[in-house]
Amino acid sequence: MLRSRGYLALLVVGAAIGVPVSIVAYFYLKAVNNAQTFFLTDLPRDLGFSGTPVWWPIPMVAVGGLLVGLSLRYLPGPGGHNPAEGFVAGSPLSTRDLPSVACASLATLAFGAVLGPEGPLVLIGSGLAVLIVRLLKRDTPHQAVVLIGAAGSFAAISTLLISPLAGAFLLLEAAGVGGSMVSVVMAPGLLAAGIGALIFVGLNHVTGFGTFSLAVPNIPALGPPTVGEFGWAIVIGLAAGVLGTAIRRLAFQIQPYVTRRVLLATPLAGVVVGGFAALFAAVTDKGPEEVLFSGQNALPTLIQLAGAWSVGELVLLVLFKSLAYSVSLSSFRGGPTFPGMFIGAAGGLALSHAAGLPLTAGVGMGIGAMTVVMLGGLPLTAVLFTLLFLQSEALNLISVVIVAVVVAWVTAANLSPWSRPPTAGTGSRPAGRPSRAGE
Known part of the structure; x- marks a missing residue:
């Protein structure tokens, strides 16, 4: 050939x-x-x-x-x-x-x-x-x-x-x-x-528009991994497996209602997503854009200005972004990757306030672990994406990111019966004219 x-x-x-x-x-x-x-x-x-x-x-x-x-x-x-x-x-x-x-x-x-x-x-x-x-x-x-x-x-x-x-x-x-x-x-x-x-x-x-590069510049330097960081990799992998599965389960539970009444339910889902963003902005001093959108543009700023976030604000960000993400997954059309990465980074930042977890390590493990869950189980891709995002510290991150990704992958796989994915056809066109393949 x-x-x-x-x-x-x-x-x-x-x-x-x-x-x-x-x-x-x-x-x-x-x-x-x-x-x-x-x-x-x-x-x-x-x-x-x-x-x-x-x-x-x-x-x-x-x-x-x-x-x-x-x-x-x-x-x-x-x-x-x-x-x-x-x-x-x-x-x-x-x-x-x-x-x-x-x-x-x-x-x-x-x-x-x-x-x-x-x-x-x-x-x-x-x-x-x-x-x-x-x-x-x-x-x-x-x-x-x-x-x-x-x-x-x-x-x-x-x-x-x-x-x-x-x-x-x-x-x-x-x-x-x-x-x-x-x-x-x-x-x-x-x-x-x-x-x-x-x-x-x-x-x-x-x-002059830019190249839309996703690499995060100027991240805090990280030394060689420690035993404590490997322990945190297991904790973060388990947490991501549970959180990611819960996000997908909620989306799957909402989806049948949206499918049956798409013209009414999709705008209503938009109201809910916007409501989560507005509520987050009302209870914190942050803007609604932190909850809205995919997070791919906000992720570098989140990491670089991590000192401006309290633990409570980061926890609220993970909560409201996850809820808005789940509703969006159930109703809208787009990719699942970047919101999961953003939520993982925010969760890693929150945990980095604890002892033994450097900021960059927490962010890297959170991104990798949530990515593998939300992509539906692509561990090689999850590791590669994380290292390309945080490429300046890739050598020091690779081992702990791999551990977090594998733990999250296995955890999500064991929880998959609980997530109850939709039956065949749920993701297809719910109403309207069918598509003819091959045209």
């Missing part, structure tokens, strides 16, 4: 796909960032308020919920993955379903629901790649379409996750690909991801 002319053509197409997909991903992320700032900060001031009122998130997220509900009800397709089920790498997205994914995810992310962009980016990248290859050659074999769709997913997700290798780990582990065909399947995607990363760097120089 590697010597065949057809496979060489796939590599060329994979490289070419990386260019338009990464450009779309870049401006998608920029649009999300601008929209979040506009709806939370600029719009209240434009309406005459001196700042963002405490109650503002309630109608804001409710409007987002209404738009998500309309997308799920009237546009073809499910609007994206069911995020409560973790990160899922499935078949290439039908081009007919692209509008529902784009609309539902933008409404989710822009108005403050507690989900991230990684899930929609994977689907949008896949759908764009399939659309391009169909336009170039309508009779492209199905296997080639699958490979090019995967290449589009690689290119889109790698623009967000710092490194093309991070995207490779995520999609490889999520898909459960194995055997001697791994390199054959992955090569077009890696090539697309590498080209996409280059395009992102170039767009940064042209536009």
